[in-house]
Amino acid sequence: MLVVEIAETSYRTDREYKFSSYARAAIAECWLIDVVNDCVESTANPKCHRRRYGWRYRSRDVATTAGCGRSSPGVSIRVADLLP
8 A cells, every 4th residue: 555645834744743653554655745845755664663653664765856756666656747
């Protein structure tokens, strides 16, 4: 399952609180579309962590408009196509 959040003013809330909840719910991958900085942050592989809110993702990747995001092997989406 993939969850996509779009952030203009809610980046910190989405990144810190919501992604922790998604990891706890075993959502395999989350994307955060950052419209202010024109990039897409993708996270994958949820795990329990002894930090604030308890759950995090093991991997994190940030792609800019020149890069691609991915939702599964063999499928790619241009970052520029996700931004306004």
